[in-house]
Amino acid sequence: MSESTGPRLLAVPPDDKLDRRVPVTPESAVKLVEQGWAVCVPEHIGEAAGFSNDDYEAAGCELVASVDGAIASANAVLCVSPPSDNLITKLSPGTILAGFLNPFAEPGRIKQLADAGVVSLSLELVPRTTLAQSMDALSSQASLAGYAAVILAAERLAKALPMMSTPAGTIRPAKILVVGTGVAGLQAIATAVRLGARVTAYDVRPTAKEQVESLGAKFAKIDVGETEEAKGGYANELTAEQLDMQRKALAKLCSESDIIITTAQIFGRRAPLIVMRDMVEGMTPGAVIVDAAIATGGNVELTKVGQEIEHQGVKIIGDPFLASRVARDASAVLASNFVSLLKHTVNPATMQPDPDSDDEIVRGVLLTYGGEIHDERIRTLLESSSEGNQS
Numbered sequence: 001m002s003e004s005t006g007p008r009l010l011a012v013p014p015d016d017k018l019d020r021r022v023p024v025t026p027e028s029a030v031k032l033v034e035q036g037w038a039v040c041v042p043e044h045i046g047e048a049a050g051f052s053n054d055d056y057e058a059a060g061c062e063l064v065a066s067v068d069g070a071i072a073s074a075n076a077v078l079c080v081s082p083p084s085d086n087l088i089t090k091l092s093p094g095t096i097l098a099g100f101l102n103p104f105a106e107p108g109r110i111k112q113l114a115d116a117g118v119v120s121l122s123l124e125l126v127p128r129t130t131l132a133q134s135m136d137a138l139s140s141q142a143s144l145a146g147y148a149a150v151i152l153a154a155e156r157l158a159k160a161l162p163m164m165s166t167p168a169g170t171i172r173p174a175k176i177l178v179v180g181t182g183v184a185g186l187q188a189i190a191t192a193v194r195l196g197a198r199v200t201a202y203d204v205r206p207t208a209k210e211q212v213e214s215l216g217a218k219f220a221k222i223d224v225g226e227t228e229e230a231k232g233g234y235a236n237e238l239t240a241e242q243l244d245m246q247r248k249a250l251a252k253l254c255s256e257s258d259i260i261i262t263t264a265q266i267f268g269r270r271a272p273l274i275v276m277r278d279m280v281e282g283m284t285p286g287a288v289i290v291d292a293a294i295a296t297g298g299n300v301e302l303t304k305v306g307q308e309i310e311h312q313g314v315k316i317i318g319d320p321f322l323a324s325r326v327a328r329d330a331s332a333v334l335a336s337n338f339v340s341l342l343k344h345t346v347n348p349a350t351m352q353p354d355p356d357s358d359d360e361i362v363r364g365v366l367l368t369y370g371g372e373i374h375d376e377r378i379r380t381l382l383e384s385s386s387e388g389n390q391s
């Protein structure tokens with residue numbers, strides 16, 4: 001296939017070698033070329049996810065020797081992890097940068113992007129609406145992370161998950177507790193149920209009960225008082241007293257579980273700390289915890305980012321890139337999210353998003369444009385941090 005001569009779009013691989021996902025696959029590149037982009041990918045970008053240089057070339061991509069060499073001439077950049085300082089300094093004003101930008105935890109980086117005149121589109125800010133579902137990368141990655149968390153835990157557990165009747169006796173099914181039943185948690189439940197485990201799950205959102213039960217799991221009843229849903233279906237943060245009640249009620253369930261998968265998160269905040277040291281110490285040696293919320297701080301007091309540790313015989317896994325364990329599929333859905341995002345937000349006549357658009361999705365994801373930060377929450381965070389620095 002011949003290369004396109006349109007504005008240049010560069011795919012940037014993740015910063016961390018443990019993350020094997022890519023923002024552009026050969027299949028998505030074909031669609032990006034159809035949208036008018038000249039797609040550039042660094043050599044070997046997709047090898048760890050199962051995509052070869054030849055696959056990219058056949059899809060019409062230009063292979064470039066390095067990101068550093070190609071970044072200044074890029075009109076659009078797609079990234080998996082937030083851009084490094086080095087990358088930001090090399091971006092030309094007006095370049096579109098789309099990806100996971102971690103705006104709430106690192107608002108300073110968003111200011112850098114605004115100051116550099118970058119047009120940034122944040123995947124974290126895709127609205128949770130039916131129309132935006134095809135761009136919802138938080139969901140596409142969470143779903144695969146939930147699946148991967150169970151497969152990983154099953155592999156680390158020295159027990160089988162399903163009940164088995166053998167001539168030598170009956171093996172009882174493993175007990176799995178899933179804490180947080182959003183997209184990742186529900187996929188973890190579905191996977192664990194399919195593998196034959198006995199699954200109990202808990203979420204603060206009252207609507208979660210029905211979804212959990214429809215997957216064949218038991219919903220743990222824990223009364224922590226009022227826990228209504230926030231905007232977009234997200235959970236509201238519990239008070240310190242409510243969290244304490246929750247921990248006390250969950251302690252017994254933890255002690256009975258062979259595997260715990262934690263996925264509880266609060267949009268724009270640190271993940272709630274739910275499984276404390278004493279709860280881990282109450283578990284049976286050999287049990288496994290996968291803290292799937294570690295990328296936003298973790299739900300388990302003892303989890304270490306990027307490590308598998310053992311505490312009194314209980315394995316605690318803190319992999320922040322769970323979806324990358326199925327990197328080919330995770331990349332395919334992420335790349336498809338990018339194709340839909342660019343199709344929806346970029347005006348084909350200008351190959352730029354319209355900053356004055358009334359469209360809910362464009363207004364949601366467009367984080368910086370023309371030197372300004374468009375999201376009020378990030379501006380407020382920056383103001384409060386600069387006030388904090390002055391006092």
Ligand code: NAD
Nearest residue numbers: 128129139180181182183203204205233235263264265272
């Ligand atoms: P999330 O990743 O923000 O959080 C994961 C889960 O943790 C949530 O279910 C949340 O209620 C739960 N949680 C928070 N604090 C908790 C605590 N202390 N204890 C137990 N659980 C706790 O959530 P998500 O996966 O992004 O999904 C949030 C909601 O949005 C869900 O209802 C999901 O079905 C919905 N959703 C809708 C769409 C759409 O309509 N297009 C897309 C994606 C998700």
